[in-house]
Amino acid sequence: MTTAVVLASRGxxxxxxxxxxxxxGDESAYxxxxxxxxxxxxxxxxxxxxxxxxxxxxxxxxxxxVLRGVERFEGRSSFKTxxxxxxxxxAHSAAYREQRAGRPDDGLVEDRFDKSGAWVTPPEPWxxxxxxxxxxxxxxxxxxxxxxxxxxxxRQVVVLRDLEGLSxxxxxxxxxxxxxxxxxxxxxxxxxxxxxxxxxxxxxSA
Amino acid sequence: xxxxxxxxxxxxxxxxxxxxxxACPHCSEYLAQLRVTxxxxxxxxxxxxxxxALDEFVGLYRRWRADG
Numbered sequence: 001m002t003t004a005v006v007l008a009s010r011g012x013x014x015x016x017x018x019x020x021x022x023x024x025g026d027e028s029a030y031x032x033x034x035x036x037x038x039x040x041x042x043x044x045x046x047x048x049x050x051x052x053x054x055x056x057x058x059x060x061x062x063x064x065x066v067l068r069g070v071e072r073f074e075g076r077s078s079f080k081t082x083x084x085x086x087x088x089x090x091a092h093s094a095a096y097r098e099q100r101a102g103r104p105d106d107g108l109v110e111d112r113f114d115k116s117g118a119w120v121t122p123p124e125p126w127x128x129x130x131x132x133x134x135x136x137x138x139x140x141x142x143x144x145x146x147x148x149x150x151x152x153x154x155r156q157v158v159v160l161r162d163l164e165g166l167s168x169x170x171x172x173x174x175x176x177x178x179x180x181x182x183x184x185x186x187x188x189x190x191x192x193x194x195x196x197x198x199x200x201x202x203x204x205s206a
Numbered sequence: 207x208x209x210x211x212x213x214x215x216x217x218x219x220x221x222x223x224x225x226x227x228x229a230c231p232h233c234s235e236y237l238a239q240l241r242v243t244x245x246x247x248x249x250x251x252x253x254x255x256x257x258x259a260l261d262e263f264v265g266l267y268r269r270w271r272a273d274g
Contacts, residue, residue: 027267034263039252060266067270112236122232126239139242140249162247187208194236194243 015079022070034063037080040164041087047147047155048091049098058094062087081170084160088174110195126201139197146196153177154189161186207237211244 021029038059045055045062065086073082114120144163147155153175160171161182172182209215210223227234 025271027264030267031260031264034260035255038255038259038263043252060263063263063266064270067267119232123235123239125235126242136246136249139246140251143243143246144250158247162244163250165248183208183212187211190240190243190247193247194239197243197246198239 016075019070019073019075019079022067030067037083038063041083044084044156044159044164045087045091047159048088048152049095050148051098054094054098055091058087058090061090065090077170080164081166081174084164084166084174088156110191123198124202126198142200143193143197146193149196150189150192154185154192157182157185158189158193162190207233207240210237211240 015033018029018033022033041059041062042055045058046052049055049058062083066083069086073079077085111120147159150158156175157171157177160166160174161168166174168179168182171186172179175182175185177185207223210220215223227237
């Protein structure tokens with residue numbers, strides 16, 4: 001977890017300097033920010049709107065809004081949080097326009113225990129399969145492919161917390177849920193993904 | 207277990223849970239699998255930006271500068 005968070009937040013330390021340069025019209029600062037954030041923004045937009053083409057438009061609109069608004073960015077939040085805030089506003093409007101039904105959180109949680117508190121189906125061990133580097137890389141790819149299986153809000157919370165490494169407070173703000181709700185959604189999302197990976201393992205495809 | 211992963215358990219509950227984990231292989235396996243899942247999510251990289259996409263963004267910037 002620690003490594004993941006470090007990876008996800010790599011490079012943000014000098015965002016402030018790049019933003020200063022962007023303000024004075026430095027194209028190379030803009031190109032660096034595009035390289036750093038556009039892949040993450042496209043991923044976040046796509047998991048929010050469910051369409052690659054719409055997600056691409058959303059990211060373009062977001063960068064135009066950044067260019068227009070960078071004068072007013074006061075650095076009270078990190079640049080990344082500010083950027084994601086603009087992106088998610090646009091992604092939610094686009095999803096509404098496209099009348100994407102969205103999958104509400106169904107509250108479904110795997111029943112792990114019976115009434116006596118004993119395991120219904122104990123987890124089958126993964127241990128000998130996941131300590132290998134290649135397997136770890138495969139799992140990272142696979143778990144990302146499984147994200148569409150999650151209900152919308154769970155998926156957004158999982159992406160922002162575990163893929164982007166944002167803080168619980170920032171994620172509550174961005175998604176518009178309470179801190180308690182954010183924790184429940186995160187845990188349900190992680191538990192569901194574990195369950196889906198376990199199903200893969202038992203089929204022998206992971 | 208969610209609170210445990212978040213490091214939010216009170217000391218007394220933490221002690222109880224860790225006592226249980228030491229005695230219950232199913233729960234410790236489950237917790238290990240959740241950790242593997244969370245680590246995998248942290249390593250999941252977005253698709254790289256293509257040269258064409260970068261060119262489009264540079265074009266967008268230059269048009270914006272020219273109009274502004």
